[in-house]
Amino acid sequence: MNAHSAPTPATAGKSGPLRGQIRAPGDKSVSHRALIFGLLSCGTTEIGGLLEGADVLATARACAALGAKVDRLGEGHWRVQGVGVGALLNPTETLDFGNSGTGARLMMGVVAGHPVTARFDGDASLRKRPMKRVLDPLALVGARVLEGAEGGRLPLVLEGAREPLPVTFETPVPSAQVKSAVLLAGLAAPGETTVIEREATRDHTEAMLAYFGADVRVVPEGAHGRRITLVGRPELTPAKVMVPSDPSSAAFPLVAALLVKGSKLAIDGVMANPLRNGLVVTLREMGARIETLDERREGGEAVEDLVVQFSELTGVDVPAERAPSMIDEYPILAVAAAYARGVTRMRGLSELKVKESDRLAAVADMLRAAGVTFAIEGDDLIVEGRGPGSVPGGGTVTTHMDHRIAMSGLVLGLAAEAGMTVDDVAFIATSFPDFVPMMRRLGAEIA
Numbered sequence: 001m002n003a004h005s006a007p008t009p010a011t012a013g014k015s016g017p018l019r020g021q022i023r024a025p026g027d028k029s030v031s032h033r034a035l036i037f038g039l040l041s042c043g044t045t046e047i048g049g050l051l052e053g054a055d056v057l058a059t060a061r062a063c064a065a066l067g068a069k070v071d072r073l074g075e076g077h078w079r080v081q082g083v084g085v086g087a088l089l090n091p092t093e094t095l096d097f098g099n100s101g102t103g104a105r106l107m108m109g110v111v112a113g114h115p116v117t118a119r120f121d122g123d124a125s126l127r128k129r130p131m132k133r134v135l136d137p138l139a140l141v142g143a144r145v146l147e148g149a150e151g152g153r154l155p156l157v158l159e160g161a162r163e164p165l166p167v168t169f170e171t172p173v174p175s176a177q178v179k180s181a182v183l184l185a186g187l188a189a190p191g192e193t194t195v196i197e198r199e200a201t202r203d204h205t206e207a208m209l210a211y212f213g214a215d216v217r218v219v220p221e222g223a224h225g226r227r228i229t230l231v232g233r234p235e236l237t238p239a240k241v242m243v244p245s246d247p248s249s250a251a252f253p254l255v256a257a258l259l260v261k262g263s264k265l266a267i268d269g270v271m272a273n274p275l276r277n278g279l280v281v282t283l284r285e286m287g288a289r290i291e292t293l294d295e296r297r298e299g300g301e302a303v304e305d306l307v308v309q310f311s312e313l314t315g316v317d318v319p320a321e322r323a324p325s326m327i328d329e330y331p332i333l334a335v336a337a338a339y340a341r342g343v344t345r346m347r348g349l350s351e352l353k354v355k356e357s358d359r360l361a362a363v364a365d366m367l368r369a370a371g372v373t374f375a376i377e378g379d380d381l382i383v384e385g386r387g388p389g390s391v392p393g394g395g396t397v398t399t400h401m402d403h404r405i406a407m408s409g410l411v412l413g414l415a416a417e418a419g420m421t422v423d424d425v426a427f428i429a430t431s432f433p434d435f436v437p438m439m440r441r442l443g444a445e446i447a
C-alpha cells in the first residue's frame with residue numbers, strides 16, 4: 001500500500017438484499033488518542049477494541065519510537081507502557097505516518113512540547129496535505145521547523161520547545177486535529193493553555209484528557225463554538241480504554257443497506273457522540289429508516305445499536321454548521337443523495353479539499369463516472385438525485401489514495417444498474433481492513 005505497490009482494483013455489482021448483523025471496527029480518532037495518551041502517562045494503559053488499521057498502526061510505531069513500550073496482546077487488545085509528560089525519548093528513526101493526517105498532526109503537538117527533535121513523513125497523499133495549520137500555533141508554543149518541504153508540508157523535521165509556553169489560540173479552521181495538537185503541546189507547558197473554536201469539532205481529546213486525570217474545562221463560545229482550557233503539566237494516570245465502534249466506518253454498510261432494495265442490517269455498538277453523528281441526522285431527514293435500539297454508554301462514550309432498512313430517500317439541504325459533525329461522511333452522503341428523489345445541497349465543504357484527496361473533486365468525478373448530474377457552487381455540492389435503484393453506473397472511480405472514496409465507490413456500485421469499478425481498494429486498510437469481506441458476507445457482489 002505504498003507508491004510502489006500495484007493498485008488493487010475491484011468491481012461492485014448490483015446486489016440482492018444485504019442482510020445480517022455486524023459491528024464496525026474501533027473508532028479511528030479514539031484509537032490514535034488512546035495510544036498517544038498511553039505514551040504520555042507513566043505506567044500501563046490497556047486498550048480494548050483498538051482499530052488495527054494502517055493509520056493507527058503508524059501511530060503505535062511512533063509512540064514506540066518516542067519511548068513507549070507498545071504490545072499487541074490479542075485482537076484489538078493492546079498495552080502501552082508510557083513514559084509520562086516531559087519524558088519522551090529522541091526518536092532515532094523517521095516518524096512515518098503513512099496516510100494519516102490525525103497521527104501526524106497530533107504527534108506534532110506531542111513533540112512540540114518536548115525537548116526532542118523528530119522527522120515526520122508520510123505517503124504521497126499525506127505529503128500534499130497542509131501542516132501549517134498546526135505548525136503556526138506550535139511555533140507560538142516554542143517549536144521550530146528545522147527542515148521542511150515548501151509551504152509546511154511533509155517531510156519535515158520538528159524541534160520541540162525546551163521551555164514550552166502556554167498559549168491561547170483560536171483555530172482558523174474547524175479542525176479537531178489542530179485543536180488537539182495545541183492541547184497536547186499544552187500538556188507540557190506550565191500554566192493554562194486555551195483553544196477557542198468557533199464551531200465545535202469532535203471532542204475526543206478533551207474527553208480523554210479528563211479521563212486520564214488532567215484538569216480541563218470546556219465552556220460554550222458563541223453560537224456554535226467552545227473554549228477549552230487545560231492546566232499544563234498534570235501527572236496523567238494510566239487508564240483502561242474501551243474503543244467504541246467507528247460511526248465514520250459504520251456509515252458505509254449503513255448507506256449500502258439504505259440503497260440496496262430489500263436490505264435489513266443490524267449495526268451494533270456505534271459511537272453516538274453528537275459531534276460525530278451528523279450523517280445519521282441527515283439521513284433521517286432524507287427519510288431513512290434507521291432505528292435506534294439500545295442507547296448506552298461504553299468506555300465514556302454514548303453508543304447505540306442501529307437497525308437499518310432499505311429506504312426511499314428524498315433530497316435535503318444540509319446546513320454548513322453541520323459539517324464538523326459529519327466531515328468524513330460527505331463522500332458517502334453524496335452516494336445516498338444520488339439515489340434520492342430530488343436535489344440534495346451540501347453546504348460549506350471547503351475542508352473536504354484538504355483530506356486524503358481533494359474529496360470535492362474526487363466525489364464530482366465519481367458522480368460523473370456513474371452518470372449522476374451534479375454542480376459545484378463555491379463550497380457547495382448539489383446532487384440531482386435519480387431515485388431508488390436508478391443510477392446508471394458502469395464507470396470507474398479513481399480513489400487518489402483515499403479510503404473513503406474507495407468505499408463510497410463500491411457502495412455506489414452495489415445499487416447501480418451497471419455496477420461500478422474502483423481503481424484501487426488497497427487504501428481501505430487505513431481505516432476498515434475488513435470492509436470488503438464484511439460486505440461480501442452481507443451479500444454484496446464485490447469482485
Ligand SMILES: O=C(O)C1=C[C@@H](OP(=O)(O)O)[C@@H](O)[C@H](O)C1
Binds near residue numbers: 028176177202327
Ligand atoms: O481529530 C481527528 O481524529 C479527526 C479530525 C478530522 O480532521 P480535521 O481536524 O482536519 O477536520 C477528521 O477529518 C479526521 O478523519 C479525524
Ligand SMILES: C=C(OP(=O)(O)O)C(=O)O
Binds near residue numbers: 099103355404431
Ligand atoms: C480525513 C481522514 O483522516 P486523516 O485526516 O487522519 O488522514 C479520514 O479518515 O477521512
